[in-house]
Amino acid sequence: MPKNKPSSAAGAPLHYLVSAPEPHTHLFHVTLRVAEPQIRQEVSLPVWIPGSYLVREFSRHLQCLSATQDGKPCPVRQLDKQRWQIGCLPGAPLELRYQVYAHDDSVRTAWLDAARGFFNPTSLCLQVSGQTHVPHLIEVLSPDKSWRLATGLTPRNTGKRGFGSYLAPDYDTLADSPFEMGNFWSADFDVCGIPHRFVIASPPPAFDGERLLADTRRICEAAMRFWHGDKPGKSVPFERYVFLLRTVDEGYGGLEHLNSTALIAGRKHLPRPGETPGDDYTTLLGLISHEYFHAWNVKRLRPAELVPYNYSRENYTDLLWFFEGFTSYYDDLLLLRAGCIDAAGYLRLLNKAVDSVQASPGRFIHSLAQSSFEAWTKYYRQDANTPNITVSYYTKGALLGLCLDLTLRQEGRTTLDAVMRTLYQRCYARQKPLRGLSEADVAAVLQELGGRSFARELRDWVHGTAELPLEKLLRRAGVRIVQTPAPLARQWGLRCKEGASISVLGVARGGVAEAAGMAAGDEWLGIELEEADVAKGSHAAWRVGNLADVQAYLPPGRKPQERSCTALVARDRMLLRLPLTLPAAPEQQWKLEPGAGARKKSAERQKVWPWA
Structure with missing residues (x-):
């Protein structure tokens, strides 16, 4: 079969062929065959992906759209930012060809390079007007003999490495089925009789896969029993489920799908062999739990x-x-x-x-x-x-x-x-x-x-x-709710990054930083003390790199309402002197601890302690 032609044996009303002949160019090549087109057939590409509520204009990455019918070119007219009209007639198959630039390393769009490929069909697969309810066949060719493919979509004719054709009953199902390609880590497990697969792209050399699978299985069982009781059986709304996790140096997020999820997390989030996992791992488990619960x-x-x-x-x-x-x-x-x-x-x-x-x-x-x-x-x-x-x-x-x-x-x-x-x-x-x-x-x-x-x-x-x-x-x-002083940033109404100086990322409404005139983008370099403090022998000005420095350089013994200084701030290369008065009393935040309810007997505790 020619690499750029959909299989003639497919027999589906709509057939997408996805290939990547040169992955380093970040271009997916797509051929769409419409078996029974309408006169002046209209096609479109989604502007958003369900679960991520932002218009992302996926069509901006589509290029070189052309059409043929009976081997003859058809005129292509763009109607707006996402729709095209093809000058074709009924009675003969219509073939569209186009390319999609894929260089967004997130869970929402598409990625392609020499090491890995990923795509959501909302980024690659044109909708065919009037035919979104018919079966959609998608065929994916392997860019490299070492690559494998994973997706939650139902396989129709695939090889051992997963490449081949997959069938969706309609466009919604196709759109809700991401694809992961590359030399990834993969493992299978069952949950209440339902097959599950966990795929990890670009994992670190050593991580505790057995622990990750065991904990994921427990989470999935808890979710299934939540929705369907102790014997989920056939009431579970999917026949298989796939976790697609992309690990990166820094990153975190997920997007839910019908019977799969696309996740991204830092490699530090994975458990390591022989080590007790910490908060990072708990964060990853929370992401897995969140996206899996979304299946319902x-x-x-x-x-x-x-x-x-x-x-x-x-x-x-x-x-x-x-x-x-x-x-x-x-x-x-x-x-x-x-x-x-x-x-x-x-x-x-x-x-x-x-x-x-x-x-x-x-x-x-x-x-x-x-x-x-x-x-x-x-x-x-x-x-x-x-x-x-x-x-x-x-x-x-x-x-x-x-x-x-x-x-x-x-x-x-x-x-x-x-x-x-x-x-x-x-x-x-x-x-x-x-x-x-x-x-x-x-x-x-x-x-x-x-x-x-x-x-x-x-x-x-x-x-x-x-x-x-x-x-x-x-x-x-x-x-038990214990009141403790909030961090200095919250007390002063700041979001900041500390280092050689204090980079102001945001200023809270009604806080002392806003009252002083600080703004996002400012660089807080130092403070000047009041004349009364200098007269007592203190140095007049100090360089600061964090909020604790500001606290440390203010002289002790003042009344709370008199704790003031001048903040030295750089803004657009201009140096500003901003009068800053610190809060009279530190703002409090909660510390939650298990109280009496946690010590009650199990049956009684369940009534007042809902997370038992």
Whole structure:
């Protein structure tokens, strides 16, 4: 078979052939055969990928689009940034050829070099108007005899190394199936009778693969039992699952798919043989847990606004607090239930979430519903001012899930676990045709299982900006809350990088740094003391490299409200003298510890200690 021709034996209405004859050029070559084209057939490329709520304009990487029918060229007319019209007629197959530049080493688009290839079909595979519901066959050729291929898509005719053809029942399924290619590490394992595969691209020479697989299996079992009980069996919504992990020097993130996930993490996150894993490994397990939970919550149980997906524009929903936030609540909780961390370790993770939200002034002006709806313009387009104008629907959404779970458990009628399972059954498994989930569905199930209306909680906690009742609910659950001084950066309203000087990355609304006139991009070089301090024998000015230096160089014995100095700041090569008055009293943050609830007997503890 010629390398640039789709197999004539494919027999599928749409057939993509993907090759990479020169991987070092970072160009995927794609041939698309449309068996039965329409007159003036229209094709398009998505502008976003589900799960990552940002218009990314994938078409900017597409080049050299041409078309032929019966061996004769067809005119190609571009209609807008993502759509093309082909001057063809019905009655004969249409063949399109194009190339896609792939040099984005993330989980969202495509990558190709001499060592590795990766792509999401949303970056490579044109949609054929009017035929998105028919079977799509994708055939991938091997760029190198040592490479292998891994994907969650159903194989149709593949070799031992995975290259060959894969069949998707429709475009949505194709779009939701990333491909990993290269000389990767791979291992297989079963979870409740379902085959799973773990693939790692570019791993370090030594890591503890057995531990990673054992912990991943425990997490997957905990998730399956969460959704389907002790005997998941045929109720599991996929027949196989694939983890595709790309390890890098520095990086972290993931993107969920129907029966797979694309992950990226630092090599330091992997466990090492003979060593006790630390927080980095727990972070990786949390990512694995989060993306796996998404196989149910957002890939099957979906926002009504995303049924069906519209790949041509933003798909707005104000429910990301549910789909991302509640998934973030359960990702760490499942680590505990799977035995990957203990109760104290879980509370440390919860503590980080609390600290993150409490350090975001944006929570006072931006509700979770607004944050969800504006993800396209705010969460995914972050800058120095982002913490001042929005709140993370991931992190605060997780705390909302905690508050609802504690409330439901303390009232004694149900749990958030039961609410999630009921919504999954009602708004996915038994919903024909699929319409998706709305906030009204959430409210109805909360009332049905909880025995009362939760309209006030949804109004205040989801659509309002008041503080969540975390302290009251946690104390009732037997968690000790100890007040400790917050880090200096938070006390002074700064996000900064410390070193030879202090690089200001962001300034919090209402903080002392903002009052002094500091701005993102400033370089804080030193401080000048007040005349009264110099008169006592202190040196007049000091170079600083971190916030502790500022504290150290201020003379002792002052009243708190008199702790002031002049900050010496460089901005656009200009030196500025900014008057800085430090907080009268240090801002406090929480330290969460297991309390009396953790020491109760198991049956009693389950009522007040939901993470038991």
